[in-house]
Amino acid sequence: xxxxxxxxxxxxxxxxxxxxxxxxxxxxxxxxxxxxxxxxxxxxxxxxxxxxxxxxxxxxxxxxxxxxxxxxxxxxxxxxxxxxxxxxxxxxxxxxxxxxxxxxxxxxxxxxxxxxxxxxxxxxxxxxxxxxxxxxxxxxxxxxxxxxxxxxxxxxxxxxxxxxxxxxxxxxxxxxxxxxxxxxxxxxxxxxxxxxxxxxxxxxxxxxxxxxxxxxxxxxxxxxxxxxxxxxxxxxxxxxxxxxxxxxxxxxxxxxxxxxxx
Ligand code: CAA
Numbered sequence: 001x002x003x004x005x006x007x008x009x010x011x012x013x014x015x016x017x018x019x020x021x022x023x024x025x026x027x028x029x030x031x032x033x034x035x036x037x038x039x040x041x042x043x044x045x046x047x048x049x050x051x052x053x054x055x056x057x058x059x060x061x062x063x064x065x066x067x068x069x070x071x072x073x074x075x076x077x078x079x080x081x082x083x084x085x086x087x088x089x090x091x092x093x094x095x096x097x098x099x100x101x102x103x104x105x106x107x108x109x110x111x112x113x114x115x116x117x118x119x120x121x122x123x124x125x126x127x128x129x130x131x132x133x134x135x136x137x138x139x140x141x142x143x144x145x146x147x148x149x150x151x152x153x154x155x156x157x158x159x160x161x162x163x164x165x166x167x168x169x170x171x172x173x174x175x176x177x178x179x180x181x182x183x184x185x186x187x188x189x190x191x192x193x194x195x196x197x198x199x200x201x202x203x204x205x206x207x208x209x210x211x212x213x214x215x216x217x218x219x220x221x222x223x224x225x226x227x228x229x230x231x232x233x234x235x236x237x238x239x240x241x242x243x244x245x246x247x248x249x250x251x252x253x254x255x256x257x258x259x260x261x262x
Contacts (some may be wrong), residue, residue, distance in 0.1 A: 002033035007038070007040055012200035013193060014047035018054040023061035026108045026140075028079070030064075033105045034112070038089035043184040045261065049096040049196035052116055059099065059125070062107025065134065069247060080139055083108070087141040090115040091215065094208040096199050100192035101125045101176070106164070111140035114149060117211065119176040120192045121167045127175060128160035128185050148218060203241035204261035209233070 001007065004020040016037045018024040026034070041047045054060050063083065071079065090097065090112060099105070099113035101121040110127050113119050121127070129138045129146065137143060138159060147155035150173045158165065159262045170176040180191045199207060209232040217225030236242050248257035 001035070002029070005028050005033035005037050007037050009044075009047060012046065012048045013051060013196050014041040014044060014049075015053055015189075016041065016152065018060055018061075020054070023058055023104065024054045024109065025062035025064040025066075026060055026062065026086075026112070027067045028082065031082055035082075035086040035089040038086070038093050042093045042095070045204075047095065047146075048200045048202060048261075049098075050093055051098055051100050051189070051192045051196065052090070052112060053100045053189055053192070054102065056102055058103035059101040059105035060109030061104045062109050062130070081175045083140045085256075087111050087115040087145075089144075091141075094211060095198055095204065096138060096207060096211070098192045098195055100188045101127070102188045104173075107131055107138065107142075108140045111138060111142045111145065112192060114145040115141060118178075118195060119170075120178045120180060120188055121170060121176040122180055122188045123167050125167045125170070125176075126164040127167075127170050128162065128164040129159045130164070132160060132162040146175075201259060202261075203239070203245060203259040205239045206236055206241060209236055 004018070006019060008015045016034065018030065018034070020027070020030055024030070041050050046202060047178055069078070074191045097116040098118040098120055099116040101113055103122070103125060105113045105125065105127045107130055110129055113127070129142045131138050138146070143155070143159060146158065154173055165175060167176060167179045171179050178191060178195070180188045213229045213232050217227050220228070240262045244259060245257040
């Protein structure tokens with residue numbers, strides 16, 4: 001297991017913990033370890049949902065500028081694939097994911113948060129894509145996922161200016177889903193866990209299909225998206241959870257089914 005990216009498990013929820021003080025700058029080691037951690041939790045049947053957490057002070061202040069500063073075009077042409085791979089690996093985890101953002105989520109750090117399904121932030125958190133101030137643009141999915149989440153005009157304004165967004169503004173524009181007011185150091189992490197708790201013991205294959213239908217559907221035209229939905233929907237009739245869920249409804253009414261995740 002990597003020292004800079006750890007996987008912790010507790011009560012059906014896995015936590016991917018970024019741990020490279022002081023700012024969790026995402027160097028090549030962190031990027032590779034994060035991709036490996038995503039593969040690990042993605043195939044772990046005991047992990048129903050996943051939190052990405054950078055600790056009590058910071059989420060991540062971006063790709064490691066000191067590592068990138070002297071890279072040539074030829075070097076970055078090769079490395080830029082890995083930059084997108086680790087956020088893609090996160091986005092493709094086939095279970096609910098949430099970023100627990102206690103402080104800065106900037107550049108590649110914001111892009112890690114964007115690759116999660118949900119974002120929970122402390123009141124003092126600051127998010128942004130400040131790459132323009134370095135003479136570059138976001139390279140770990142930010143131009144695409146930010147625009148899809150908050151709309152193209154807002155995304156362009158944030159990327160063109162590089163300015164930091166407060167938690168309140170992030171909530172108002174849909175960049176985060178919840179702002180945690182408590183000053184308790186672990187309050188954001190606790191809120192992230194509470195958000196994922198309902199999925200523990202849930203119908204894992206239906207949750208996986210729901211995530212895939214929404215995410216794949218956003219990449220294609222409506223008719224193709226509807227076809228993706230139709231196939232995934234029909235496929236769920238091969239699962240035990242569909243049988244258990246419907247049988248339970250017929251016998252006991254709504255919301256009482258016990259699911260096995262198979
Ligand atoms: N890469 C490398 N080192 C970083 C870093 C980064 N992204 N962010 C912070 N650090 C380092 C600082 O250089 C400093 O190191 P030293 O103690 O050795 O000097 C240490 O972390 C603490 O930082 P500050 O002294 O600057 O702390 P601060 O509280 O005054 O400011 C900050 C914090 C606002 C996060 C500021 O450090 C900052 O603006 N960081 C850069 C943010 C940024 O531009 N991110 C985008 C990176 S490019 C990218 O991510 C490309 C992509 O899309 C993949």
